[in-house]
Amino acid sequence: MLRPARAFTRASRRRLLGTGLLLAVLCAPAATLIIPAALAAGEAPATAAQPELAKQPLAITGTDGVRHAFSVEMATTPAQQETGLMFRTAVPADGGMLFDWGAPRQSMMWMKNTLVPLDMLFIAQDGTVSHIAENTVPHSLAVIDGRAPVRATLELAAGTAQRLNLTVGARVEGGGFGPAKP
DSSP states (O other): OOOOGGGOOHHHHHHHHHTTOOOOBOOSSSOOBOOOHHHHTTOOOOOSOOOOOOEEEEEEEOTTSOEEEEEEEEEOSHHHHHHTTTTOSOOOTTEEEEEEEEEEEOOEEOOTTOOSOEEEEEEOTTSBEEEEEOSOOTTOOSOEEOSSOEEEEEEEETTHHHHTTOOTTOEEEETTSSOOOO
């Protein structure tokens, strides 16, 4: 049984945060502790990079009309999505990881245990980039908010958005957003 939020001491909260648990305490008659799906299933928090995931071709056409091809890893399970690019020492210039949430939802990311800076593209249901967070800070626990419900979040090597002139309004194909032609 979970204890109500007021029963957690400062030290116990620090221990829980130190294990990588994401805490969200809801102010309701019975407080609820929300933890990552992998931990709820009895799996230990990630302590190393996950093996390379299955890849799919993906293309982003910028608002300038220039099309850019990528080969991205598909994070499809809750455990894969929770680990993401943690502990990776590099992200290829034409690679990245796509988190397809399946349906529009708020996407809030963080950089805990992520060793390299990233660009995060938040993608609406129709494949349009609705927000870009550039050069996110490695190891940061700050929330990186997509600012609106999105169908997916794409993580790319930091500097990619600027280098390719990718802006809000760019269009994504592949990875579940229609065909991506090489």
